[in-house]
Amino acid sequence: MTTAVSTTQSPGHAADPAQTLWYRSPRVLTGAAMIAVVFVGLFFRWFLIQNQHSWKEPQDWGHAYLIPFIAGYLIWQRRAALSRVRPEIFWPGLAPFLLGVMSYFFAVVSLRNPMTQGISILLCLFGVVLLLLGPRVMRYLFLPIVFLAFAITVSDQIMLKLTFKLQLLASEGSWVMLSLIGSPLEWFTVDLEGNTLTIVHEGKNIPLNVAEACSGMRMVVAFFALAVSVAVLACKSWWQRILLLLLAGPVAVFMNMVRVTVLGLASLGDADLAAGEAHTLIGTILLIPSLLLFMAIVWALNKVIREPAGGDA
Numbered sequence: 074m075t076t077a078v079s080t081t082q083s084p085g086h087a088a089d090p091a092q093t094l095w096y097r098s099p100r101v102l103t104g105a106a107m108i109a110v111v112f113v114g115l116f117f118r119w120f121l122i123q124n125q126h127s128w129k130e131p132q133d134w135g136h137a138y139l140i141p142f143i144a145g146y147l148i149w150q151r152r153a154a155l156s157r158v159r160p161e162i163f164w165p166g167l168a169p170f171l172l173g174v175m176s177y178f179f180a181v182v183s184l185r186n187p188m189t190q191g192i193s194i195l196l197c198l199f200g201v202v203l204l205l206l207g208p209r210v211m212r213y214l215f216l217p218i219v220f221l222a223f224a225i226t227v228s229d230q231i232m233l234k235l236t237f238k239l240q241l242l243a244s245e246g247s248w249v250m251l252s253l254i255g256s257p258l259e260w261f262t263v264d265l266e267g268n269t270l271t272i273v274h275e276g277k278n279i280p281l282n283v284a285e286a287c288s289g290m291r292m293v294v295a296f297f298a299l300a301v302s303v304a305v306l307a308c309k310s311w312w313q314r315i316l317l318l319l320l321a322g323p324v325a326v327f328m329n330m331v332r333v334t335v336l337g338l339a340s341l342g343d344a345d346l347a348a349g350e351a352h353t354l355i356g357t358i359l360l361i362p363s364l365l366l367f368m369a370i371v372w373a374l375n376k377v378i379r380e381p382a383g384g385d386a
Contacts, residue, residue, distance in 0.1 A: 096155055108201060112194070116177070119190045126187075126226045136295040136360070140224035143302050144217040150306075151213040161207035170200025191225035216305070223298035232294075239293070239326055244268040246330035251337050261341065272337055279340050281333065296325035296363060303367045313374050320370060328363050335359075 095101060113120065127134040148155075173196030180189040199218055203211050248265040251272065255261040261274040272279040300321035304314035 094156065095160060096152070104205070112198070116190075116194050118181070119187060119194060122187050123191065123224070123226060134226055134294075136298055137224040137226070140221060140298060144220045147217040147220065147305060148214065154213050155210065158209040158213070160205070160210050162205065163203055163207040166200050166203030166205070168200070169196055170204060173197035173200055186228060187226055188228045188231070192222070195221055195225070220301060223294065223301070227294055239329075240268050242326055243329040243333060244270065246326070247333035247337065250330060250334040254334075254338070263337075270333070270337060272340065274341050279337075281337050281340060293322070293325040295360065296328070297321045299360070299364060299367060300324070303364070303371060307368065307371045308374070313371070316374065317367065317370060324363065324366060328359055328366075331362075332359050
């Protein structure tokens with residue numbers, strides 16, 4: 074009987090509370106804290122630069138402060154699955170760690186590119202986790218680690234090349250919205266030349282540069298981070314998550330159109346409202362309706378196509 078019981082319990086490890094709660098053991102927590110201290114100390118310079126970008130431009134990079142918390146929540150969601158796997162030393166994980174360290178110092182000394190430095194730090198983190206915990210644990214931590222990439226500031230050169238056409242599209246869309254609002258009531262008229270809107274109101278020309286108003290549309294990164302968060306936390310099916318990610322780009326373009334339209338209407342009362350702190354506040358506030366829009370899309374997807382009962386088992 075004893076042999077039969079031990080054989081039955083062994084595959085699932087159900088009777089081993091120490092293994093079930095391995096991630097709560099003092100040894101693991103102490104090691105994680107020490108690694109965190111080493112990471113902050115080793116890459117302290119990059120964290121300062123990233124903080125400066127996020128603090129000075131919250132409408133574009135302020136979401137970076139939330140990314141670690143969301144990644145932590147993703148790990149917390151997987152706590153039951155993590156309790157069923159056994160961590161192990163996996164020496165091949167040393168390769169991505171060393172590659173990340175070398176690429177980081179190369180980026181600091183030669184490239185001097187914060188984005189490349191951030192990617193190198195992420196590679197180091199991936200290597201450390203793979204080395205110390207093994208591929209079984211990495212299976213559940215891979216997505217939270219990759220999600221941290223949204224906290225890395227994208228260089229202006231890359232972002233301008235990727236979003237230049239989107240700026241023109243945002244200009245045309247905002248011109249349509251403002252024309253639909255102002256023309257029927259003969260309140261104001263709007264002219265469009267390139268990516269510059271000119272609002273004519275009471276004989277005054279009010280220029281509105283979309284490149285400045287949208288800050289190069291760098292907020293598109295925040296929308297993709299928002300889309301990934303909602304897709305992982307609120308969607309139950311992979312097809313829903315993929316569809317929501319595909320919609321992140323169009324939603325970002327639409328919300329930038331709304332953003333410029335709001336700034337244009339605000340400039341009718343005071344031209345200073347389209348710049349400075351007011352512009353920053355408007356750009357940050359519009360993240361709230363963006364989240365509501367994503368949640369509405371998820372609600373619609375769940376209503377239109379219902380998953381069969383027991384399909385997620």
